[in-house]
Amino acid sequence: GMRRSAPRGTLRGLLKSHKPQLRLAAGGDLLVHLNFLMFLHRLAEEARTNAFENKSKTIKPEHTIAAAKVIKHL
Amino acid sequence: MLEGPVQAVLAPGEHRVHNGARQLLGSGRIRRRGPGSVGAASVAAGQGEPGSGSPGQRGHSQARLHSVHPRLCHVGEPRAGPGSPLLSEAVAFAGPGTGGVEQPVLLADLLTELGLGQAQAADAALHLLHLHLQQRDDVALLVELPQQLLRRGARRQRVRVVGGASFQRTFLPYPYRHRQPPGPGPGYHRRGPQLHLHRQVDGLHVLGRAPCRGLGGGAGALSGGGGRSGSSGGGGGGAGAACGPRRLALVDAAQGEDGGHPHQSRPGSGRDVAAAARRAPLRQQPAAFPDVDNDTPRVLLRRVIRNQPQVSPLAPPVADHKETEDAPSEPSSRRTSSMVELQLPDIVPEDTSISTFRMTRSRKKLSISQFERAADKRLPQNQAHSTLDSTLARSLRMSLGSVLAPDTVEKKGLLRRPKNRKAIDIAAFEGGVEQNMQRKAQNYLVDLQTASVIEAATATSDAEIMLNNTELFVQPQSVEQNQKKLSALEPQLSESKTPVQRSEISNATQEEGKLVGRVSSVGTDEGRTRRYSEEELINDGEHVDNMAHVSQKTSANQGEDEQGYSQQSEPMEQLSTSEEVAGTINRWSSSLPSRSSSRSPVILKPRRSFSMSLREVVSRIIEELDVSDKEEEMANAVNEVEQEEISREAMEHHTNAGYSEHLEKKLTEKAESQIIMSPEEEGVAEGSVKHQDSPKPEPEMARSARAGSLSRHSHAFSSFEKSGTKPSEEAVEQADELLEDGAVMGELDGSEEESTEDETEMEGQESEEGSMKTPTFVRAPAYHPLPLLSTPHSAKPAAPASPLQPQQAKPVPKTSRKSQKKKREPALASSYIKQIFRHYAKMPVTRDAYQIIEKCCEKYFKQLSDDLEAYAHHAGRKTVEMADLELLMRR
Numbered sequence: 001g002m003r004r005s006a007p008r009g010t011l012r013g014l015l016k017s018h019k020p021q022l023r024l025a026a027g028g029d030l031l032v033h034l035n036f037l038m039f040l041h042r043l044a045e046e047a048r049t050n051a052f053e054n055k056s057k058t059i060k061p062e063h064t065i066a067a068a069k070v071i072k073h074l
Numbered sequence: 075m076l077e078g079p080v081q082a083v084l085a086p087g088e089h090r091v092h093n094g095a096r097q098l099l100g101s102g103r104i105r106r107r108g109p110g111s112v113g114a115a116s117v118a119a120g121q122g123e124p125g126s127g128s129p130g131q132r133g134h135s136q137a138r139l140h141s142v143h144p145r146l147c148h149v150g151e152p153r154a155g156p157g158s159p160l161l162s163e164a165v166a167f168a169g170p171g172t173g174g175v176e177q178p179v180l181l182a183d184l185l186t187e188l189g190l191g192q193a194q195a196a197d198a199a200l201h202l203l204h205l206h207l208q209q210r211d212d213v214a215l216l217v218e219l220p221q222q223l224l225r226r227g228a229r230r231q232r233v234r235v236v237g238g239a240s241f242q243r244t245f246l247p248y249p250y251r252h253r254q255p256p257g258p259g260p261g262y263h264r265r266g267p268q269l270h271l272h273r274q275v276d277g278l279h280v281l282g283r284a285p286c287r288g289l290g291g292g293a294g295a296l297s298g299g300g301g302r303s304g305s306s307g308g309g310g311g312g313a314g315a316a317c318g319p320r321r322l323a324l325v326d327a328a329q330g331e332d333g334g335h336p337h338q339s340r341p342g343s344g345r346d347v348a349a350a351a352r353r354a355p356l357r358q359q360p361a362a363f364p365d366v367d368n369d370t371p372r373v374l375l376r377r378v379i380r381n382q383p384q385v386s387p388l389a390p391p392v393a394d395h396k397e398t399e400d401a402p403s404e405p406s407s408r409r410t411s412s413m414v415e416l417q418l419p420d421i422v423p424e425d426t427s428i429s430t431f432r433m434t435r436s437r438k439k440l441s442i443s444q445f446e447r448a449a450d451k452r453l454p455q456n457q458a459h460s461t462l463d464s465t466l467a468r469s470l471r472m473s474l475g476s477v478l479a480p481d482t483v484e485k486k487g488l489l490r491r492p493k494n495r496k497a498i499d500i501a502a503f504e505g506g507v508e509q510n511m512q513r514k515a516q517n518y519l520v521d522l523q524t525a526s527v528i529e530a531a532t533a534t535s536d537a538e539i540m541l542n543n544t545e546l547f548v549q550p551q552s553v554e555q556n557q558k559k560l561s562a563l564e565p566q567l568s569e570s571k572t573p574v575q576r577s578e579i580s581n582a583t584q585e586e587g588k589l590v591g592r593v594s595s596v597g598t599d600e601g602r603t604r605r606y607s608e609e610e611l612i613n614d615g616e617h618v619d620n621m622a623h624v625s626q627k628t629s630a631n632q633g634e635d636e637q638g639y640s641q642q643s644e645p646m647e648q649l650s651t652s653e654e655v656a657g658t659i660n661r662w663s664s665s666l667p668s669r670s671s672s673r674s675p676v677i678l679k680p681r682r683s684f685s686m687s688l689r690e691v692v693s694r695i696i697e698e699l700d701v702s703d704k705e706e707e708m709a710n711a712v713n714e715v716e717q718e719e720i721s722r723e724a725m726e727h728h729t730n731a732g733y734s735e736h737l738e739k740k741l742t743e744k745a746e747s748q749i750i751m752s753p754e755e756e757g758v759a760e761g762s763v764k765h766q767d768s769p770k771p772e773p774e775m776a777r778s779a780r781a782g783s784l785s786r787h788s789h790a791f792s793s794f795e796k797s798g799t800k801p802s803e804e805a806v807e808q809a810d811e812l813l814e815d816g817a818v819m820g821e822l823d824g825s826e827e828e829s830t831e832d833e834t835e836m837e838g839q840e841s842e843e844g845s846m847k848t849p850t851f852v853r854a855p856a857y858h859p860l861p862l863l864s865t866p867h868s869a870k871p872a873a874p875a876s877p878l879q880p881q882q883a884k885p886v887p888k889t890s891r892k893s894q895k896k897k898r899e900p901a902l903a904s905s906y907i908k909q910i911f912r913h914y915a916k917m918p919v920t921r922d923a924y925q926i927i928e929k930c931c932e933k934y935f936k937q938l939s940d941d942l943e944a945y946a947h948h949a950g951r952k953t954v955e956m957a958d959l960e961l962l963m964r965r
Contacts, residue, residue, distance in 0.1 A: 002909055002910055002913050003906065003909070007902070007903065007906065010902055010903070011902075014902060014935055015935070015938075015939050015942075018935065018936055018939035018940075019939045019940075019942075019943050021952070022939065022942065022943050022946065022952070022953075022954060023952055023953035023954065024953065024954050025953055025954055025955045025956055025959075027956065028954050028955070028956065028958075028959055031956065031959035031960075031962075031963070032938065032942075032959065034963075035938065035959070035962060035963055036931075036934070036935075036938075037910060038963075039934055040907070040910050040911055040914055040927075040931070041914045043911070043914075043927065043930060044911050044914035044915040045914065045915075047915060047919075047923070048915050048916065048917055051917060057917070057918065058917060058918040058919065058920055059915055059917050059918070059919040059920065059923050060920050060922070060923055061920060061922040061923045061925070061926050063923070064923045064926040064927060064930070065926055068926065068930045
C-alpha cells in the first residue's frame with residue numbers, strides 16, 4: 001500500500017532546489033503533494049490504457065512515454 | 075335562365091308542341107312563376123301532344139309532361155326565370171313525346187318560336203330531353219338528341235350537362251340516381267366509380283368512368299357529355315343549383331381542353347368526348363383504367379405518369395409534374411416519364427451512394443475509436459517514430475545524463491569511454507603501425523624493466539588504450555607539463571650530481587617545445603634505449619651519456635618526425651620527452667643503474683607502443699631474464715608499477731592539488747612491503763574504479779603508489795607510461811599528473827636506491843618538494859613508472875580498465891559532489907514514486923518504465939515550481955499561497 005503521510009520535507013526541499021527564492025505557504029506543500037499524486041494517477045491511467053491496448057499485461061516504458069506525451073503537462 | 079332552356083328542352087317537339095309551347099310560354103309569360111308555369115307546361119304538353127299528331131300521344135305527352143312537370147317545377151321553381159314556366163311546359167310537352175328524337179328538336183324550335191332564342195330553346199329542349207331520357211333510359215336519344223340540339227345552337231354547356239345527367243340517369247346504377255337530381259356535376263367528382271366528365275368534343279362532354287367504359291366510351295360518354303351539358307344548361311333551373319357552378323367549371327375546363335382539339339371531328343367525337351370526359355376529371359379524380367381504344371396517348375401517358383409516382387415513393391415531384399403538364403401532354407408526359415426514369419436511376423445511385431456513404435460512415439464511426447488509437451500509435455510511431463525515438467532518446471539521454479549523473483558516475487565513465495575510444499581507435503591505427511616498429515626496440519628494455527609478465531596480450535590492448543588516452547589527454551597539457559617538468563627537473567637537477575642533466579633538461583625543453591611526431595623518435599629512442607639499457611645496466615656513467623644521447627636523439631627525432639601521430643603523438647612525445655628528462659634526471663639523482671635511464675626514455679616516448687610493447691616485453695623479459703637479480707627487481711618493479719599505476723589512477727581521479735600532496739605523503743609513508751601492497755592494489759584499483767566520490771581510493775591508491783614507488787625504475791617505466799596515458803584522457807587530470815609525478819618521483823627515487831622506507835621518505839620529501847613547486851613536472855616522472863605497472867597488470871584487467879574509468883570518473887565525482895549533495899537531498903524517494911504508481915496502475919510495471927516515471931516526475935516538479943513562481947509573481951508575492959495552488963489545480 002501507499003504511505004500514510006506525505007513527505008513534506010522532501011517536497012519543500014525539492015521545490016527549494018528548483019526555486020530557491022520561492023517560498024511556500026503553510027499547507028502549500030500538501031497541495032503540491034496532492035497535485036503530484038493526481039499527476040501520477042493520470043500518468044498511471046494513461047499508461048495502463050496504453051498497455052491494455054497493446055495487449056500487454058505489464059506497463060512498459062514505451063507505454064509510459066506515450067502516456068507522458070499525452071498528458072499536457074509534459 | 076336555366077329555366078328557359080329547361081323549358082325549351084322540356085318542350086322539344088313538333089310544331090304542335092311548339093305551338094303548345096308557345097301557348098305555354100305565352101301563358102307562362104303571364105304567369106311565369108308559380109303554378110302558372112305548371113299550367114303552361116301542361117298546356118304546352120297538352121298542346122305538344124296534339125302537335126305530335128296523335129291525341130294519344132298528346133295525352134301521353136301531356137301525361138309525360140305532367141309527370142315531368144313537377145320535376146320541372148321543382149327544378150324551375152328555385153330558379154324562377156322568365157322562361158321557366160314555359161320551359162316546364164315545353165318539357166311537359168316533350169315528355170310524352172315518344173318521338174323523342176324529334177321532339178327535342180321540335181321543342182327547341184318551339185321554344186325558339188316562343189321567343190326564347192335559339193340557344194335557349196335548344197337548351198330547353200336539351201333539358202327536356204334530359205328529363206325525358208331520365209325516365210326512358212334511352213341511350214340513343216341521349217346521344218342523338220343533344221347533337222340535334224347542338225345544331226340548333228344549344229349551348230354546349232347545357233348539352234353537356236344534359237347529356238351527362240341523362241347518361242348518369244340512364245347508366246348509373248340505382249344508388250347514384252337519386253343523387254343525380256341535384257346534379258350530375260357534383261356527383262362526378264365525388265364518386266370515384268362514377269362517370270367522369272370528359273372533354274367535350276364539339277360541344278359534347280361526356281363523363282366517363284372506369285366501370286362504364288365500354289358503354290360510356292361511346293354513347294355513354296356522349297350522352298353523359300350531352301346530358302351534362304344539357305343538365306348544365308338546365309342545371310341552373312332544373313338540376314341542383316349548387317352543382318351548376320361546378321358543372322360549369324367542369325364544362326369550362328372541358329371546353330378549354332377541347333379547344334385544343336380542333337382535329338377532333340364529330341364522328342370521332344364519341345371517342346374524343348369520352349377521352350375528353352376522361353381527361354377532364356383527371357384533374358379532379360384519378361383516372362380510371364386506361365381505355366386503350368378511346369383514350370388518347372396523352373391520357374394514357376398521363377395515367378402512367380400518375381401511377382408512376384404512386385409506385386415509386388422516391389419521386390414525389392413526378393406527381394407535380396404530371397399535374398402541371400397536362401396541357402403539354404405528350405412532351406411533358408415524356409419528360410415526366412423521363413424525369414421519373416431519371417429520378418429512379420438517380421435515386422438508385424443515391425441510394426447506393428447513400429448506403430455506401432452510410433456504410434462508410436458507420437464504418438468510420440465504428441472504427442473511430444480503434445482508428446484513433448491505432449493512428450495515435452501508428453502515426454507517432456511511424457511518422458514520428460524516428461522523431462519520437464530521437465526525441466525520446468534524446469530526452470532520455472538528456473535525462474539520463476542529468477538524472478543519472480549523481481547516481482551513476484560510472485555510467486558517465488562508460489559513456490565517455492566509447493567516445494574516447496572511437497576517436498582513439500582511428501589514431502590507434504596510425505599508432506599501431508609505428509608501435510610495431512617500436513616494439514622491437516622496446517622489447518629488450520621492457521625485459522629489463524619488468525620481471526613478472528603475466529598476460530601481455532590482454533595488457534597490450536589496454537596499454538594501447540591507455541596510451542591513446544594519454545595522448546589525447548596530454549595534448550592540452552603538454553606544454554604546461556613540459557614546462558612544469560622542466561622546472562621540476564631543474565631543482566632536481568640542482569640536486570642532481572651531474573650537470574649533464576641540466577643540459578639534458580635544456581635539451582628536453584627544446585625538444586618539448588617542438589611538436590613533432592615522436593613515435594618514430596620514440597621508436598628510435600627505444601631502440602637506443604635498449605642498447606643503452608644494456609649498457610646502463612653496467613655503467614651509470616654511460617647512462618649519463620646515453621641520456622644525453624637519448625635526449626639529443628629525441629630532439630633530433632622530434633625534429634624529424636612531425637606527421638606520424640600529429641595531435642596524438644605530440645602530447646605523447648611531449649610527455650615522453652618530459653618524462654624522459656624527468657626520468658633521466660630522477661635516475662641520475664637516484665643514481666640508479668642504466669635501467670631507469672634506459673627505461674625512462676623508452677617509456678616516455680612511445681607511450682602507446684610502450685604500453686603495447688611493455689607487456690610483450692615483460693613477457694619476454696621474464697623469459698629471458700629468468701635468473702637474475704633483476705627478476706626480483708622486475709617483480710618488485712612490476713608490483714611497483716602496478717602500485718604506481720593504481721596510485722596514478724587514484725591521483726588522476728582527484729584533481730585537487732591538496733590531494734596530490736596528500737598522496738605524495740602517503741606514497742612516501744607507505745613505501746614498505748610491495749608484496750603486501752600488491753594485494754591491496756587490486757582491491758584499490760577496483761575500488762578506485764568503482765568508487766566515485768570517496769577519497770578512500772585515493773589514499774589506498776596513494777599507498778599502493780607509494781609502495782610502488784619503492785620499486786625500482788623498472789616500474790618507473792610503466793608508471794611513466796601509465797601516467798602519460800591516463801592523464802591524456804581528461805584535462806582535469808593535470809593535478810593528477812602532478813600527484814603522479816610527485817609520487818613517481820618518489821617511487822623512482824626509492825626504487826633506484828632499492829631502499830624501502832628511507833629512500834621513499836627521502837624521495838617522498840623530494841617529490842613533495844617537487845610537487846609543491848612543480849606539480850606537473852613532478853608528475854612527469856610519475857607517469858613513467860605507472861605505464862610499467864600497466865604491463866604487468868595484465869593479470870588484472872580491471873587495473874588497465876580502471877585507469878580509464880577512474881580517469882573519467884574522477885572529474886565526474888568531483889564536479890558532481892556538490893551537485894549530488896544538493897540534488898540528492900531533496901530528491902523524491904524513488905521507492906515512494908514506485909509505490910504510488912504501482913498503486914494507481916494496478917498492473918505490474920517494468921523497471922525501465924520506472925525510470926521514465928521518475929524522469930516525468932522531475933519534469934513535473936520543474937514545471938510545477940515554474941508555474942507556482944509565475945502565479946506568485948503575478949500576484950506580486952514572493953510566497954506561494956493557497957490561492958496559487960488552487961489556481962494550479964484548476965487548470
